[in-house]
Amino acid sequence: xxxxxxxxxKTKKVFTWPNLVAKEFLAAILVTIFLLLYSYYVDAxxxxxxxxxxxxxxxxxxxxxxxLQEALVYFDPWFAGVVLPSIIIxxxxxxxxxxxxxxxxxxxxxxxxxxxxxxxxxxxxxWFVLIIIxxxxxxxxxxxxxxxxxxxxxxxxxxxLVSFPNWLGxxxxxIYFGGGLMLPIKRCxxxxxxxxxxxxxxxxxxxxxxxxxxxxxVLRLMFNIRYVLQxxxxxx
Amino acid sequence: xxxxxxIIKKITDNEIWKSVFRHGYADTPRNRALQxxxxxxxxxxxxxxxxxxxxxxxxxxxGGITFFIFFFETVTGIxxxxxxxxxxxxxxxxxxxxxxxxxxxRFLRNSHRWxxxxxxxTVCFHMLRVFLTGSYKAPRQFNxxxxxxxxxxxxxxxxxxxxxxxxxxxxxxxxxGTNMGGATPFIGYQGPFAELxxxxxxxxxxxxxxxxxxxxxxxxxxxxxxxxxxxxIIAGGLMILHFWRIRKDGGISGPL
Numbered sequence: 051x052x053x054x055x056x057x058x059x060k061t062k063k064v065f066t067w068p069n070l071v072a073k074e075f076l077a078a079i080l081v082t083i084f085l086l087l088y089s090y091y092v093d094a095x096x097x098x099x100x101x102x103x104x105x106x107x108x109x110x111x112x113x114x115x116x117x118l119q120e121a122l123v124y125f126d127p128w129f130a131g132v133v134l135p136s137i138i139i140x141x142x143x144x145x146x147x148x149x150x151x152x153x154x155x156x157x158x159x160x161x162x163x164x165x166x167x168x169x170x171x172x173x174x175x176x177w178f179v180l181i182i183i184x185x186x187x188x189x190x191x192x193x194x195x196x197x198x199x200x201x202x203x204x205x206x207x208x209x210x211l212v213s214f215p216n217w218l219g220x221x222x223x224x225i226y227f228g229g230g231l232m233l234p235i236k237r238c239x240x241x242x243x244x245x246x247x248x249x250x251x252x253x254x255x256x257x258x259x260x261x262x263x264x265x266x267x268v269l270r271l272m273f274n275i276r277y278v279l280q281x282x283x284x285x286x
Numbered sequence: 287x288x289x290x291x292x293i294i295k296k297i298t299d300n301e302i303w304k305s306v307f308r309h310g311y312a313d314t315p316r317n318r319a320l321q322x323x324x325x326x327x328x329x330x331x332x333x334x335x336x337x338x339x340x341x342x343x344x345x346x347x348x349g350g351i352t353f354f355i356f357f358f359e360t361v362t363g364i365x366x367x368x369x370x371x372x373x374x375x376x377x378x379x380x381x382x383x384x385x386x387x388x389x390x391x392r393f394l395r396n397s398h399r400w401x402x403x404x405x406x407x408t409v410c411f412h413m414l415r416v417f418l419t420g421s422y423k424a425p426r427q428f429n430x431x432x433x434x435x436x437x438x439x440x441x442x443x444x445x446x447x448x449x450x451x452x453x454x455x456x457x458x459x460x461x462x463g464t465n466m467g468g469a470t471p472f473i474g475y476q477g478p479f480a481e482l483x484x485x486x487x488x489x490x491x492x493x494x495x496x497x498x499x500x501x502x503x504x505x506x507x508x509x510x511x512x513x514x515x516x517x518x519i520i521a522g523g524l525m526i527l528h529f530w531r532i533r534k535d536g537g538i539s540g541p542l
Contacts, residue, residue, distance in 0.1 A: 061540060063334040067321035070340045071328060077347040078354045085358065085404065089396035096385065099378045100457035102500065109458035112448050114406050114441055119462060128477045131466025142434045145417075146427030154420035156539035157338075163420065170417050174410075284471075284478035 107190045116184025117177050121263065123192065124270050126285055134263070141256045145170075148253045150245070165241070173260055211276035219279035219286075226265075230258045330529055332537060339538040344419070348412035352440075353525065355405040359443075362398040363514065370450070372510035374503045377452035402444050409440045421539035429531040432524055439521040446513035449506060460501055460509070468492040 064070075111119045121130035153162035160167050187194055189201035214222065231254050235242045242250050269275040277285040297303060298310075309320045319333045338344055369388055370380045384391035413433065416422060422430035449460040468474045468490060472483055475490040487499050497504030532538065 061336040061338075064337050064340060065315070065318040065322075066331040066333060066335050067318050067328065069337075070331065070335055071322075073340060073342060073347065074350050077351055081351050081354060081404075082358070085355075085397055085401050086393075088400050089393055092396065092400070093385075093392065094396045094399035095455055096381055096451055097454040100374075100452045100454055102457070102502075104454075105461075106454050106458040109462050111459050111462045112445055113403075114444065115463060118466070122466075127466050127469035128471055128474070132470045132474070132477070139434060139438060142413075142437075143431045146422040146424075146430045149423070152423065155423040155541075156419060156421060157541045158418055159420065167418065171414075174414055 108188055108192055110184065110188070113181060113185050116188075117180035120180040120184040120188070124263070124267050128284060129286065137256070137259060144252065144256070148245070148249050148256075150249065169257060169260075176260075176264070209274050211270075211274050213277040213280060213285075214275065216280060219277070222278060223286075226262065227255070227258055230254060230261075330533075332533065335538065336540050338540055345538075346411070346415055348408050348415050352405055352408045352412055355401050355408060356521070356525070358401050359398060359405065360518065362394055362401065365394055366398055367514060372450065372506050374452060374506055377450065377506060381451045381453070402447060405440055406444055409437050413437060419539060423539075426531075426535045426539060429528060429535055432528045432531065436521060436524050436528060439517055439524065443513060443517050443521065446509045446517065449501070449509040450513065452506060457501060460505070464492055464495055464501070464505075467495055 110116060118130055118135055121134060124130070125134070149163075149166050151163055151166065153159065154166075183194075186197045189195040190203055193205050195201055213219075231251065234254065235250075245253060266275075266278065269278070279286045298307075308324055309317055311317065322328045322331055322333045366384070369384055369391065371377065381395070384395050386392075388394075416430065416433065445460075445463060449456045468487075469477045470491050471478045472480065473485055473491045474480060475485050475487045475492065480490070487493065493499060495505075495508070496502075497508050
């Protein structure tokens with residue numbers, strides 16, 4: 051296949067036909083073959099007729115939402131099911147407007163954008179880790195089982211949960227978010243100055259919320275903390 | 287060889303053929319350009335692209351594969367619509383028919399289901415690829431935003447399809463999912479501040495999604511209409527924008 055390469059000032063350009071189109075068609079064919087073979091050998095699940103009187107135990111959302119269902123263990127539904135996914139979606143949409151570092155545009159590049167890549171890959175992985183736990187390690191009553199363990203209803207009663215007293219909760223949140231926002235300004239001034247006040251605050255608050263979710267998970271798993279803050283309207 | 291070229295000449299050298307295919311297949315730069323611009327399906331591409339963009343290890347074909355699976359889902363979905371009626375008294379029986387009575391029905395349903403899962407995976411990894419190549423950076427910020435919307439629509443497409451078999455798996459999965467909607471602040475009946483707006487179980491966001499206070503016939507019909515008509519139209523519109531913006535924002539990203 052001759053390529054009819056044309057040398058531009060900067061980028062070398064090639065004809066779309068066949069250089070790109072051939073690969074696209076090949077990809078389409080391979081995907082089709084894979085899907086058809088998989089569908090031939092593996093049946094899609096179909097359980098008994100829907101019965102509103104007989105709940106599944108565990109009742110699991112579709113796998114891609116199991117990260118959120120897993121978050122339900124650690125947060126109330128208004129946060130785990132609604133506010134957290136909304137923050138994730140808005141946060142994703144905001145990325146191009148927050149990350150104004152011009153380097154690394156149009157190529158795989160870690161060294162020029164360590165913070166951005168690390169945070170995104172970490173969050174992406176975390177999302178799938180929660181999904182894997184939800185799919186493979188949650189049994190009846192959402193109890194944790196290792197994948198090789200047999201599900202049973204004979205598990206020990208979970209220890210009682212305790213909550214922070216509100217003064218401690220307010221203090222903890224103030225220290226976490228206040229300190230989290232102030233520390234980089236003090237210790238890493240250039241990071242703050244590059245982003246500017248508004249971008250910096252949005253970026254850091256998003257980042258602190260993501261890390262806060264993980265901290266809350268650790269608090270629950272290690273210290274049986276139920277809520278950090280309780281109000282008459284909502285609990286965190 | 288003479289015979290074959292004679293036959294080819296007979297087939298192609300006439301008014302009917304030439305009215306359909308405007309140019310030949312000779313390997314010339316002019317023809318290669320025409321292949322792209324005179325073909326309605328291919329003219330989404332520029333005639334020439336940067337060489338790095340043809341490298342599989344740059345894009346991994348993930349966006350194209352996601353679009354292709356959407357197309358695959360449209361075809362298999364239309365075929366499934368011939369056999370499936372979104373009525374609580376029939377839906378499950380139709381599924382059983384598909385699995386045991388309809389020729390290739392099981393294969394058809396399997397491929398629709400697995401391709402749906404595959405699309406969720408490929409769209410996620412497409413996002414990862416675009417992030418890692420920094421392709422959302424100026425001037426492509428808005429196209430990333432459109433992409434996030436398409437990611438959400440992909441999840442919603444899959445989610446609405448989950449209820450349609452009307453089996454225990456789908457019923458309780460959608461129960462879990464929509465109960466979360468009931469916890470939405472202000473507009474969910476169990477959410478914080480619901481009393482401020484006076485939102486009740488029969489007037490909140492969950493009620494609007496389900497068309498009732500629990501998952502029943504209206505919820506099945508709504509899931510069906512969202513799944514087969516509304517979301518595909520919205521997603522299709524956004525895809526047009528998404529692809530158009532790739533061209534308008536300077537083509538595929540690349541080293542500056």
